[in-house]
Amino acid sequence: METSENKSFFDRFSDWSTAAAGSPSAFLIALALIMIWAGTGPIFKFSETWQLVINTGTTIVTFLMVFLIQKAQNKDSKAIQIKLNELIAAHEKASNRIVDIEDLTEKELDKLHRYYQKLSDLAEEDTDIHQSHSIDAAEDNHEHKMRNKIIHQQIEEEDK
Template identity: 50%
Template sequence: MKFAKVAQNLALWAGSPKTFMGALILIGLWGLSGPIFGYNDTWQLIINTSTTIITFLMVFLIQNTQNRDTDILHLKLDELLRVNKEAQNAMLGLEALDLQQLEALRRHYRALGESEVFDLEGLGDKSKPKQNLNEC
């Protein structure tokens, strides 16, 4: 649990405008120091190594934060499904399905959607052609 709390705090800090401005200032200072060091290999290696390490660590931080956000979103949706009397409670266990079962369910709901005509402008015109929901 400590990692999750540290990761959340680091993600908030890393995504702040102050951190972004700090990174811009550091990049600017590095760029301005180029003539002092003659744009040599060590000067280039400093920025390459620094950005590689930061990027490597940020991947894990972002993944942890994304996993947490996804879990929270799923729990909220599960609660909405649970309290809605018309919802199919079987949807609460979709995580346990394999890819083929999920695809079959997707085809089922796509077929349900294809029988409906979207009226996004509120005009009530049912003569519009059906949208092909298979195309993204």
């Protein structure tokens, strides 16, 4: 594992600035700056230069924050993917084919999504909420249940 001493300057800076920018103190400072700027409006007669100061300042801050937010989002996304991959790998009945789906094309992800939607539909028909299905076994399990249901119905009809 990489310790904080081994992190690049940008990694350390982005971690620090992301945490700082999301803090209540940062919000209060930004609010105070806006109030000071608004308060100076009458002094500068709400001139174009006065408006340009806030427009330029907010544009620069927004531009830089986009990169910091994206860096934090990439890091969080990667960490979540790794955690999910570990859960999939640790569960003996889970399909390991799911581990690297983030590398699939949009079309392949759509196809997989439709499959999981079908799996969800099958699960909704199931009366046992604790029953789960793997991708590979979902249709077989559903067909097996339907056959058993038909057999049970036939037995009930014969008993009548």
